[in-house]
Amino acid sequence: MSYRIEYQWTSFREPAVQGDRFVIAIEGGDNNVWTGSKRARSWSVCMLGSTDQVLRQAVYFAGACEGGGLKPAGRDCSPEAYIRRIRRLVEGMEIPLTGRWYPSIELDEKHPAVQYLAKRGCERRDVVRYGHPLAAYELRESERGLVFDLADEFPDLMAWNLAKVSGLPVS
Amino acid sequence: METLSKVDEIDRIAMRLPSEATFYGTPMYVALAVDADGEAQLPVLLGQQQGLRYFAQYELFSLLCGERAQLAVDGQLRCRGGRVSPEHYLGLWRKALSASLSAQDVYEQRGWTLAVRLAGPLSDALWDGRKSGWTCCPFQTFAAFRTRYANRLEHHGDGRFTVDIDLAEPDGARNAFYGRSLLSSVLGHDGPWSAVLHLVREDLGASQDLSPQRALEEA
Numbered sequence: 001m002s003y004r005i006e007y008q009w010t011s012f013r014e015p016a017v018q019g020d021r022f023v024i025a026i027e028g029g030d031n032n033v034w035t036g037s038k039r040a041r042s043w044s045v046c047m048l049g050s051t052d053q054v055l056r057q058a059v060y061f062a063g064a065c066e067g068g069g070l071k072p073a074g075r076d077c078s079p080e081a082y083i084r085r086i087r088r089l090v091e092g093m094e095i096p097l098t099g100r101w102y103p104s105i106e107l108d109e110k111h112p113a114v115q116y117l118a119k120r121g122c123e124r125r126d127v128v129r130y131g132h133p134l135a136a137y138e139l140r141e142s143e144r145g146l147v148f149d150l151a152d153e154f155p156d157l158m159a160w161n162l163a164k165v166s167g168l169p170v171s
Numbered sequence: 172m173e174t175l176s177k178v179d180e181i182d183r184i185a186m187r188l189p190s191e192a193t194f195y196g197t198p199m200y201v202a203l204a205v206d207a208d209g210e211a212q213l214p215v216l217l218g219q220q221q222g223l224r225y226f227a228q229y230e231l232f233s234l235l236c237g238e239r240a241q242l243a244v245d246g247q248l249r250c251r252g253g254r255v256s257p258e259h260y261l262g263l264w265r266k267a268l269s270a271s272l273s274a275q276d277v278y279e280q281r282g283w284t285l286a287v288r289l290a291g292p293l294s295d296a297l298w299d300g301r302k303s304g305w306t307c308c309p310f311q312t313f314a315a316f317r318t319r320y321a322n323r324l325e326h327h328g329d330g331r332f333t334v335d336i337d338l339a340e341p342d343g344a345r346n347a348f349y350g351r352s353l354l355s356s357v358l359g360h361d362g363p364w365s366a367v368l369h370l371v372r373e374d375l376g377a378s379q380d381l382s383p384q385r386a387l388e389e390a
Contacts (some may be wrong), residue, residue, distance in 0.1 A: 055244045059257045063236030067229030079232055079240075080258040087258075 002032045004064070005074045007041055010097040014148070015051040022047070022054050022090050022147045023101045027167040031074070040051065043168045045101060048159035049151040051090045058086035060122040099168035103139040104146045106161055108132075114155045120146070177205040178248045180239070183303060184214075187271035188225060192344035200271060201246075201266075201285060201338070201368065204239070204356055207252075213292045214283060214370055222370045223287055223351055228268060235264060274339035276326065282373035287347035290333045291354050293326065293363035304356035308349040309342070313357065316350055 008027040013020050029041035046171065047057040062079035064070035071077060072085065088094050105112050114135045118124070122143070125136045139146055147162040182205035192209035193199055201224055202217040218224035226234065240257040249255065250263065252327040275389055277283050298313040317324060324334045336347040351366035358364050 050246045055257065056241045059236050059244065061236075061240045062240075066232035078261075078263050079236055083256075083261075084260050098281040 001068065003068055004028055004029055004070050005031050005039065005041075006070070006072045008043075008097070008168075009085065009089060009094070010099070010168065011094070012096065012101045013092075014145075016145070016148070019050050021050055021145075023163055023165075024048065024054055024058075024086065024089055024159070025040055025099070025101065025168060027168070027171055031071075041171065043099075043165050045159045045163040045165055047086065048162060049148060051150060053155075054090050055083065055087060058083050098166055101163050101165045103144050103162065104164040105135075105137040105139070105147065105150070106134045107136075107157070109135045111135075111154070111157075113150055113157060116150070116153060117146075122146070176244065179251065179252055180204050180248060180250050181212065181222065181260070183267045184279055184281075185264070185267040185271040186233070186274055186338075187323065188338070188344045190273075191342075193225060193348050199227055199270065200231060201274075202226060202231050203235070203277075203283075203370075205206065205273050214372070216282075216285075216368060216370055221365065221367060223347060223366055225348065231264070232261065235261060237320045244294055251301075253280060274337070274344070278339050282370040284373070285338045285368060286335045286343075287338065287351070287366060287367050287368050288333055288335050289347070289350050289354060289364070290331060291358060293332050293364075298357065301357040303349065303353045305349065305352060308352060309346060310353065313353065316353060319346070 006026050006028040010025050012023040012025070014023070023045055024047035025027065025039055025043050026046045028046075029039055031039065033040040033139045047054045048062070049057070055101070059079070062082040065077045065079045065082045068076065070082070072082060105117070108130070114124070117135075117137055122137050122139065125138070127134050127136045150157060150162055151159075184203040184205065185203040186203060188201065190198070194279070204215045204217060206215055214298045216224055217231075217238070219227065236257075237315065239248050240260050243255050243257045243260040246254045248260070250260065261327045272280070274285055277285065301313070302311050310319055320334045320336075324332050326332055333351075336343050336350065338344045338347065347366070347368075354362070354364040
């Protein structure tokens with residue numbers, strides 16, 4: 001059976017008046033995809049939002065642990081242990097890795113968030129991924145808080161549709 | 172995700188099915204959350220309403236993580252009135268699994284009957300010459316199934332039948348599973364049939380989530 005392995009985890013804290021927001025980045029990849037003699041892996045933003053929003057997303061992903069579909073560090077893990085791992089990230093008990101996150105929004109062009117961004121004057125660029133038309137947005141630094149507004153308004157959006165990371169160390 | 176307003180879960184039951192109930196070779200359960208409903212107890216069958224709702228342990232945890240455990244994060248789901256973390260909540264279900272009950276136990280302790288209602292067409296033209304997709308199925312044809320449940324099969328005026336199979340009766344869970352499999356393999360996944368697990372409370376004397384008419388409407 002194929003499964004996802006996660007190798008490294010880090011969080012970025014964004015202070016906000018109404019409670020801190022977090023961007024959780026995880027380095028992971030499939031167990032059966034290799035680049036040469038090493039399993040392929042990459043960093044992506046997997047969870048994003050307030051503490052509660054991040055934990056809800058962590059619980060959702062943790063559902064794959066019991067059946068072996070998700071293995072932190074390649075080892076079996078209970079959903080409870082996975083949630084605790086993510087909880088430590090938002091409760092500041094882990095030292096963040098060096099790197100940065102930035103807004104990078106790609107949405108199905110029919111998603112209501114497209115209208116939401118249009119009303120805010122965000123500049124849209126049309127892209128095609130695997131034959132699927134998407135609306136893409138590169139926000140200015142001053143607009144980065146908009147990704148958290150999107151997470152509030154549209155909980156169906158996945159974090160990797162809203163932000164990316166760079167500069168994080170490869171395992 | 173199912174949208175639930177504030178839920179106070181006061182108990183949970185993992186109902187263990189006999190090992191021969193399915194061909195998966197892994198323990199299977201029916202999961203019952205018991206929510207507070209004022210002063211009363213409201214049993215809630217977990218999982219989508221359509222279907223048998225037999226779950227392997229890993230499926231149950233996936234289901235909990237997709238629904239109720241998420242609600243524990245901000246206190247929308249409480250346990251006996253108190254806030255619990257999702258980790259603790261999942262631990263409560265592990266305890267329920269380790270103390271799982273049989274369908275007979277559930278009836279004796281709570282007075283709750285769990286039954287699968289199978290519904291489908293009676294027309295011979297649909298069934299003639301068609302067999303179950305599984306050689307281990309205890310009834311290879313609808314004729315054999317009909318003979319097995321001859322005294323309980325309810326014929327309806329529109330050429331359809333319903334039959335309730337109590338999971339506490341001998342081979343009940345197995346026959347419900349393979350009966351559903353027979354309906355699905357002969358009539359097609361989206362065909363004119365239904366298999367729905369429902370709960371009957373002895374104290375209320377009525378199905379909690381399925382009327383006889385609804386089974387037909389949903390078929």
